[in-house]
Amino acid sequence: AMWRAIDAGYAYFDGGSRPRWRKARGHWHRMAARAGSTPQLVSALEGAIAELRDDHVMLVSPGKSTGRRIPYDLDIWPRWREGTVSIEAVRTFGDADVAGLHAGQVVTRVQNVPVESAVREMLGAGRSTIPDIEWALRRVLAGPRIGLQRIDIREARRESVVEVERTAPAPSxxxxxxARRMGDERDIGYIRVRIGAANGDLAPHFAGALGHMTGTRALILDLRESAGPGSREATRSILSRFATQPTPWQVRQAPGNPRATDTVEPDGATYTAPLVVLVDRWTAGEGEALATGLVAVAKARVVGTAMAGLRGELHEITLPVSGIVVRYPGERTFVAASGAPREAFQPSLPVDLSAPSGGPGDPILYRALKLLERR
Known part of the structure; x- marks a missing residue:
C-alpha cells in the first residue's frame, strides 16, 4: 500500500530518485514481509522511504520512535562545501549547543568514523548529489536518541573533540x-510561535496575543522554534489576521495536474503595521508555509537564514493492520508572491551565523530590531 501510494503520488520524483525507489522495492518488500514485530516493520518501511532522501517523507507509528525526527529533533545543521562538512547553525539550548559546538566549525569525524565514510555508508554506491549528501549528513549528525556522541572538529587550524551528551527529546x-513588547519605547510587538506545539491550539492563543499588540508601530513574528509538523488550520488562521482582502498565499501542483492557488480571507481585526518574520533552519513544514505566506499576504520582510527546505504539501496513507501512517509530499508548493519553489525561499535580509553582527546573543533578532529602528 505504501509503495503504490508513493509511486503514484509522490511529487518530487526525478531522474535519480524514481529509478532508485523502484530498484529497491523488492528488497524492502521482502524485509517488511519478514517483519515479526512493529519495530521490525517500521525499520523496513524507514529503509524504503530513505531511498527518496527527503526529510518530508515520514512515518507516524503507534509505538515509540527509536530515531530522531529530522529536522525537529536535530540540533546541528551541516553543509557540504567543496568536500568539507561545515556547521551552518546550532540549535540554541540543544545538546550540541550545551556541548560548545557552534556555526563555522568543520566536522571531520563522528563516532571515530571519518564523516565522508559515514555518509558513503548511508548513501551506498552510485552517484550522489549535494542534496543527497546533506540529507545523509543530517542523519549522521543527529546522533543516537540517548547516549554519547563524539564529534571531531577543526576550527582555525586547531583540532579538538567535542562529546555531545544526547538526551531523549523531552516535551517542552x-x-x-x-508575546511581549520591545524597543526603548515598547512600541514594537514580538510574538514567538511554536509551530507544532502539542500543548494547545495555536489559533486562539495567537489571536489573543495579537490583540495585545494594538498600537505597536511594527511586529516581529518569530517562527524559529518548530516543535513538529504543525497544522494547516493554524497557518490559515494566523494568515487571516494580516489579510486586508482575499489574497493568494500559496500555489500547489500535484503530479500531472495544473497549478492551484490557495487564498486566505480576512478574519477579525487586521494587523496592518510593518511585519518582520524571523526564520532559521528550524523553521520547518507549516512554519515555512506561514513565513512565505506572510510575504504574500502582509508584504513581510524575512530575516534570518535559509529555512529547513521541507518540500511540498503533505498527503498521507494509513497502512492496514499496523495502523502506521505514512506522510509524503503529494503536491509541489510555490511561493505565491514570486512563483518560486517554496523550499528554495531565501530571506530578504540574510544573517550569516558563522560571522554574525551585533555581538553575542541573538544575531537574527538583533538584525530585525536594527531594521525597525526609527530613522
Missing amino acids: TSPPIL
Whole structure:
C-alpha cells in the first residue's frame, strides 16, 4: 500500500530518485514481509522511504520512535562545501549547543568514523548529489536518541573533540505563544510561535496575543522554534489576521495536474503595521508555509537564514493492520508572491551565523530590531 501510494503520488520524483525507489522495492518488500514485530516493520518501511532522501517523507507509528525526527529533533545543521562538512547553525539550548559546538566549525569525524565514510555508508554506491549528501549528513549528525556522541572538529587550524551528551527529546514546557513588547519605547510587538506545539491550539492563543499588540508601530513574528509538523488550520488562521482582502498565499501542483492557488480571507481585526518574520533552519513544514505566506499576504520582510527546505504539501496513507501512517509530499508548493519553489525561499535580509553582527546573543533578532529602528 505504501509503495503504490508513493509511486503514484509522490511529487518530487526525478531522474535519480524514481529509478532508485523502484530498484529497491523488492528488497524492502521482502524485509517488511519478514517483519515479526512493529519495530521490525517500521525499520523496513524507514529503509524504503530513505531511498527518496527527503526529510518530508515520514512515518507516524503507534509505538515509540527509536530515531530522531529530522529536522525537529536535530540540533546541528551541516553543509557540504567543496568536500568539507561545515556547521551552518546550532540549535540554541540543544545538546550540541550545551556541548560548545557552534556555526563555522568543520566536522571531520563522528563516532571515530571519518564523516565522508559515514555518509558513503548511508548513501551506498552510485552517484550522489549535494542534496543527497546533506540529507545523509543530517542523519549522521543527529546522533543516537540517548547516549554519547563524539564529534571531531577543526576550527582555525586547531583540532579538538567535542562529546555531545544526547538526551531523549523531552516535551517542552514552553507555551505555544510568547508575546511581549520591545524597543526603548515598547512600541514594537514580538510574538514567538511554536509551530507544532502539542500543548494547545495555536489559533486562539495567537489571536489573543495579537490583540495585545494594538498600537505597536511594527511586529516581529518569530517562527524559529518548530516543535513538529504543525497544522494547516493554524497557518490559515494566523494568515487571516494580516489579510486586508482575499489574497493568494500559496500555489500547489500535484503530479500531472495544473497549478492551484490557495487564498486566505480576512478574519477579525487586521494587523496592518510593518511585519518582520524571523526564520532559521528550524523553521520547518507549516512554519515555512506561514513565513512565505506572510510575504504574500502582509508584504513581510524575512530575516534570518535559509529555512529547513521541507518540500511540498503533505498527503498521507494509513497502512492496514499496523495502523502506521505514512506522510509524503503529494503536491509541489510555490511561493505565491514570486512563483518560486517554496523550499528554495531565501530571506530578504540574510544573517550569516558563522560571522554574525551585533555581538553575542541573538544575531537574527538583533538584525530585525536594527531594521525597525526609527530613522
